[in-house]
Amino acid sequence: MSKGRFGIHGGQYIPETLMNAVIELEEAYNHFKNDPDFQAELTELFNNYANRPSNLYFAEKMTQDLGGAKIYLKREDLNHTGAHKINNALGQALLAKKMGKTRLIAETGAGQHGVATATVAAYMGMECDVYMGRVDMERQALNVFRMRLMGARVHGVDSGTATLKDAVSECMREWTNRIADTHYLLGSCMGPHPFPTIVRDFQAVISKEIKEQMLEKEGRLPDVVLACVGGGSNAIGTFYHFIEDKDVQLIGCEAAGRGIDTWETAATINTGSLGIFHGMKSYFCQDQYGQIAPVYSISAGLDYPGIGPEHAWLHDIGRAQYVGITDEEAVRAFEYLSRTEGIIPAIESAHAVAHAIKLAPTMDKDKIMVITLSGRGDKDCAAMARYRGEELYDD
Amino acid sequence: MIKIADAFRNGKAFIPFITCGDPTIDMTRKLVKAMVENGADLVELGIPFSDPTAEGPVIQGANLRALSGGVTTDDVFELVRQLREEDGLTVPMVFMTYANVVYHYGTEKFLSKAAEVGMQGLILPDVPFEEKEDFDPACKKYGLELVSLIAPTSHDRIKTIAAEANGFVYCVSSLGVTGMRNTITTDVGAMVKLVKAAKEIPACIGFGISNAETARKMAQSADGVIVGSAIVKLIGQYGEEAVPFVAQFVREIKDALRDL
Numbered sequence: 001m002s003k004g005r006f007g008i009h010g011g012q013y014i015p016e017t018l019m020n021a022v023i024e025l026e027e028a029y030n031h032f033k034n035d036p037d038f039q040a041e042l043t044e045l046f047n048n049y050a051n052r053p054s055n056l057y058f059a060e061k062m063t064q065d066l067g068g069a070k071i072y073l074k075r076e077d078l079n080h081t082g083a084h085k086i087n088n089a090l091g092q093a094l095l096a097k098k099m100g101k102t103r104l105i106a107e108t109g110a111g112q113h114g115v116a117t118a119t120v121a122a123y124m125g126m127e128c129d130v131y132m133g134r135v136d137m138e139r140q141a142l143n144v145f146r147m148r149l150m151g152a153r154v155h156g157v158d159s160g161t162a163t164l165k166d167a168v169s170e171c172m173r174e175w176t177n178r179i180a181d182t183h184y185l186l187g188s189c190m191g192p193h194p195f196p197t198i199v200r201d202f203q204a205v206i207s208k209e210i211k212e213q214m215l216e217k218e219g220r221l222p223d224v225v226l227a228c229v230g231g232g233s234n235a236i237g238t239f240y241h242f243i244e245d246k247d248v249q250l251i252g253c254e255a256a257g258r259g260i261d262t263w264e265t266a267a268t269i270n271t272g273s274l275g276i277f278h279g280m281k282s283y284f285c286q287d288q289y290g291q292i293a294p295v296y297s298i299s300a301g302l303d304y305p306g307i308g309p310e311h312a313w314l315h316d317i318g319r320a321q322y323v324g325i326t327d328e329e330a331v332r333a334f335e336y337l338s339r340t341e342g343i344i345p346a347i348e349s350a351h352a353v354a355h356a357i358k359l360a361p362t363m364d365k366d367k368i369m370v371i372t373l374s375g376r377g378d379k380d381c382a383a384m385a386r387y388r389g390e391e392l393y394d395d
Numbered sequence: 396m397i398k399i400a401d402a403f404r405n406g407k408a409f410i411p412f413i414t415c416g417d418p419t420i421d422m423t424r425k426l427v428k429a430m431v432e433n434g435a436d437l438v439e440l441g442i443p444f445s446d447p448t449a450e451g452p453v454i455q456g457a458n459l460r461a462l463s464g465g466v467t468t469d470d471v472f473e474l475v476r477q478l479r480e481e482d483g484l485t486v487p488m489v490f491m492t493y494a495n496v497v498y499h500y501g502t503e504k505f506l507s508k509a510a511e512v513g514m515q516g517l518i519l520p521d522v523p524f525e526e527k528e529d530f531d532p533a534c535k536k537y538g539l540e541l542v543s544l545i546a547p548t549s550h551d552r553i554k555t556i557a558a559e560a561n562g563f564v565y566c567v568s569s570l571g572v573t574g575m576r577n578t579i580t581t582d583v584g585a586m587v588k589l590v591k592a593a594k595e596i597p598a599c600i601g602f603g604i605s606n607a608e609t610a611r612k613m614a615q616s617a618d619g620v621i622v623g624s625a626i627v628k629l630i631g632q633y634g635e636e637a638v639p640f641v642a643q644f645v646r647e648i649k650d651a652l653r654d655l
Contacts (some may be wrong), residue, residue, distance in 0.1 A: 017546035177571035290499030
């Protein structure tokens with residue numbers, strides 16, 4: 001079995017053209033992850049550029065309203081650029097810079113990872129090309145503008161379903177075209193080894209902080225930890241330091257779209273099967289011949305037919321549970337958190353909030369739940385208004 | 396028994412590629428026959444995949460057309476059976492597809508069917524040396540050869556890959572994805588020499604070869620050349636009328652290789 005395995009999942013299923021690039025990346029990462037200077041530099045960037053540590057906020061009104069478990073929100077939405085994506089972008093860009101790379105390429109779905117990449121590229125003086133499905137560029141026009149404002153070139157991808165999976169494919173193609181000066185700043189805990197490990201390590205700051213903050217505030221660990229899952233980077237970051245704490249229940253919330261019993265879904269664990277795609281062995285939404293399914297979710301960030309290999313493994317061994325949340329449930333949660341706590345969550349994060357709304361009332365009041373709010377919802381306002389039949393802007 | 400080695404018995408080998416089911420499976424049958432009649436020494440049959448990450452726009456388009464037409468892996472097996480049993484084709488043939496098409500079908504089941512209908516090998520561009528254990532044992536079990544690829548970025552990996560290679564070594568001529576290029580700047584001759592130093596095995600060059608002149612130039616330093624996008628483009632252009640155009644193109648390339 002090759003490197004980078006989580007159970008049977010993971011691996012390096014990529015063209016030979018890219019093999020030396022991922023080997024070089026792995027060697028560099030193994031060197032720098034144990035380098036105190038690198039880690040100090042990254043911590044400095046986290047704290048003084050990205051505004052870490054992010055708050056662990058006690059959602060008192062939500063707790064009272066739901067009448068069950070005590071609810072905390074891990075406020076990744078308060079990071080610079082408005083989402084958890086900046087953690088990974090800073091880490092990988094710093095690594096790329098140490099490797100002598102001068103150009104970053106990235107895929108993006110909702111545009112949050114593209115914005116994070118464009119941000120770090122501007123900050124570090126690197127060239128930046130972002131690939132984004134044409135459909136997503138329309139859904140997330142504000143983020144396209146933000147990326148361009150910071151100097152990135154945004155390339156519309158028209159192939160396939162013109163969404164996140166096609167943006168990843170196009171990014172892989174572009175990387176085989178220009179490797180020497182270019183780092184592919186993959187945005188989720190997926191793709192070929194070492195990406196799932198690198199992304200997880202840079203996002204693990206989320207659970208490291210939750211643990212410290214929770215011990216400080218409550219003197220104990222939470223009972224349940226919730227996060228939304230597309231590729232799964234904020235979720236793996238949220239879960240990672242709790243994996244060994246068997247009493248902490250880990251729940252990933254997948255985008256069920258119009259329902260897991262329909263074709264219009266992106267709930268990979270609930271509806272997918274084992275496959276090999278985008279560099280990894282994992283679960284994918286696909287047909288009987290292994291053709292990747294055109295998945296659907298209202299959330300451009302969760303609209304992906306696969307899931308990171310470590311999540312596939314956590315599912316296999318029963319350590320984490322993955323539930324499907326429909327568009328309607330997510331939109332209601334988006335509205336609920338806005339009204340109840342005055343916090344507008346990203347529609348992606350609203351999937352986790354939606355499950356909390358179902359779960360919290362079933363739990364005792366002395367139980368503690370943490371929901372990672374992976375991003376803020378400003379970018380989604382126009383789409384949410386449209387979902388409710390209102391157009392915010394004239395065409 | 397048909398072997399991949401048969402392709403290299405008559406001088407430099409010409410290996411055309413087409414995507415099965417583009418535009419229909421019946422057309423693929425006619426095209427394969429025409430290519431063989433006009434000098435193809437080995438045929439690379441692409442099984443369409445929804446997300447062909449190693450392909451440029453031309454072959455991406457072919458995959459899309461084929462899948463939109465409803466072609467399945469089982470249809471492709473049936474096509475091969477017809478080409479062997481009914482049309483009596485004896486040139487070696489290999490499948491080119493993506494890992495998931497084989498893996499999700501069931502690797503054992505896929506390879507046993509491939510062998511049964513008369514295929515000689517398999518090319519999986521998203522399966523590098525490190526991952527071949529998923530497929531190579533089953534290939535060996537059913538007598539198919541898993542063709543290894545090397546790229547301009549492979550450098551010191553060439554020796555390792557070539558030493559365990561089967562059938563032929565597919566030398567990727569350029570960075571990037573499949574597609575027609577005006578020039579090929581890689582020193583492919585040097586790549587081929589590294590292959591030969593590790594193992595006495597045919598080495599063929601593919602990616603970016605779009606005309607007789609480049610094919611001839613590339614064949615001077617290799618055992619054969621692979622042409623895909625240029626043929627697929629003709630099929631995209633002429634659709635149901637493509638047979639004579641593809642036949643002529645294949646004849647031109649093969650003629651350019653004859654006296655080498």
